[in-house]
Amino acid sequence: MRPAPRLLLNTPDIELWPGGLLRARSSHDARLLARAQAVLRRKRDGRYLAARVPEGLMPMVERLAREPGIEAALRRLDDPLLRRGPPAETPLPLDRLNERLHRLGLDEGYADASGLPLVAEPSCLYFAGLDRYRRALWLTRAAARAWQRLRGAAAADGIALDAISGYRSHDYQLGIFERKLARGLSVAEILTVNAAPGYSEHHGGNALDIGTPGEPPAEESFERTPAFAWLQAHADDFGFHMSYPRDNPHGIVYEPWHWCHAAGT
Numbered sequence: 001m002r003p004a005p006r007l008l009l010n011t012p013d014i015e016l017w018p019g020g021l022l023r024a025r026s027s028h029d030a031r032l033l034a035r036a037q038a039v040l041r042r043k044r045d046g047r048y049l050a051a052r053v054p055e056g057l058m059p060m061v062e063r064l065a066r067e068p069g070i071e072a073a074l075r076r077l078d079d080p081l082l083r084r085g086p087p088a089e090t091p092l093p094l095d096r097l098n099e100r101l102h103r104l105g106l107d108e109g110y111a112d113a114s115g116l117p118l119v120a121e122p123s124c125l126y127f128a129g130l131d132r133y134r135r136a137l138w139l140t141r142a143a144a145r146a147w148q149r150l151r152g153a154a155a156a157d158g159i160a161l162d163a164i165s166g167y168r169s170h171d172y173q174l175g176i177f178e179r180k181l182a183r184g185l186s187v188a189e190i191l192t193v194n195a196a197p198g199y200s201e202h203h204g205g206n207a208l209d210i211g212t213p214g215e216p217p218a219e220e221s222f223e224r225t226p227a228f229a230w231l232q233a234h235a236d237d238f239g240f241h242m243s244y245p246r247d248n249p250h251g252i253v254y255e256p257w258h259w260c261h262a263a264g265t
Contacts (some may be wrong), residue, residue: 004086005126005141006018006021006126006127007086007124007125007127008124008126008136008138008167009077009087009123009124010070010092010121010122010123010124011069011072011073011076011092011123011126012092012095012096013042013043013044013067013068013069013070013072013073013123014040014041014042014043014049014067014069014072014073015040015043015169016038016039016040016041016073016077017035017039017040017041017136018037018038018127019033019035019037019038019051020033020036021127021136022039022041022048022136022237025048028060029048029060030057031066032051032053032060032093033051033235035051035053035054036053037052037053037054038051038052038077039051039052040070040073040077042067043169043171043172044171044175045175046111047061047068048060049061049067050064052077055073060084063133063137064112071203084215086124086141087123088123088124088126089122089123089124089125089140089141089205090122090123091120091121091122091123092119092120092121092123093120094118094198096170097118097197100170100171100174100196100197100198101197101198103176103197104174104176104187104196104197105187106187110196110199111199113251114191114195114199114250114251115249115250116195116196116199116250117199117202118198118199119198119199119200119203119204120203120204121167121169121170121203121204121205122140122204122205122230125139125167125205126139126140126141126144127144128143128144128147128163128166129147129163129164129216130147131164131166132162132163132164132211132217137163137165137166137167138166139166139167139205139206139208139261140204140205140206140261141261142206142239142261142263143166143205143206143208143261146238146239146240146261147163147208147238147261148234149238150234150238150240151181153234153237153238154227154230154231154234157230159212159227160213160227161207161211161212161225161227161231162210162211162212162213163209163210164208164209164211164217164218165202165209165212166202166205166207166208166209167202167203167204167205168200168202168203170197170198170203171197173194173195173196173197173198173200173202173203174197176190176194177190177197179192180194180218192252192253193250193252193253195250195252201243201258201260206260206261206262206263207243207259207260207261208240208260209258209259210227210228210257210259210262211230211257212225212226212227212228215227217257218255218257218258219257220253220256222255222256223256228256231259235258235259238261239261239262240259240260240261241259241262242255242259242260243255243258243260244258
């Protein structure tokens with residue numbers, strides 16, 4: 001019998017991680033995570049909120065009951081339908097999109113100016129292995145399977161591919177902007193490299209930043225590697241395309257490392 005897939009259950013405010021995939025940040029975390037069947041993780045800042053262990057739910061923050069979105073997350077954790085198999089990958093609502101854009105001084109006109117579509121987060125994502133940094137890589141079911149086939153075919157041809165990043169939430173994307181703003185970059189500068197929250201292909205769980213060992217991540221120099229040449233020749237066979245070629249209409253710099261799986265392929 002095939003083992004059940006490891007799933008990330010997604011709610012607007014909180015992610016529900018399966019046990020064994022998150023890194024401990026303290027000795028107290030380590031003891032709980034070692035026994036956790038599931039971990040509730042706040043999307044806004046990655047804070048661990050609670051762990052489900054054999055004897056029940058153990059809070060990892062004070063006033064867990066007041067945490068925004070906690071009731072929806074607990075309902076999802078206890079959903080009896082999950083016992084029947086993986087849930088549908090339905091999209092989450094986009095109800096806080098304008099709030100995130102306004103925090104960056106943007107408005108709805110960004111969509112028209114960039115030509116980028118809105119991308120909702122899936123309510124469920126599949127474990128697709130580990131990325132270069134030994135973090136869990138989450139993708140849609142189709143993209144996860146396609147990535148594993150793609151990587152295996154490349155390896156058979158002597159090409160090593162690794163994932164730099166996959167799924168990212170809207171809140172995580174906002175955090176990227178806030179960290180870069182704190183380093184002195186302007187919003188306009190950041191938008192040439194990162195789509196605004198709500199518009200990144202990474203939100204949908206179908207996009208991957210791909211690298212190869214020994215090559216720095218997310219650099220244009222990737223185009224000079226045998227790995228990139230192999231992707232150009234073969235990625236389409238597995239349903240992947242490069243999203244941001246040179247002179248693309250979205251105002252995003254050339255990204256030879258960013259590849260997206262076409263849904264339904």
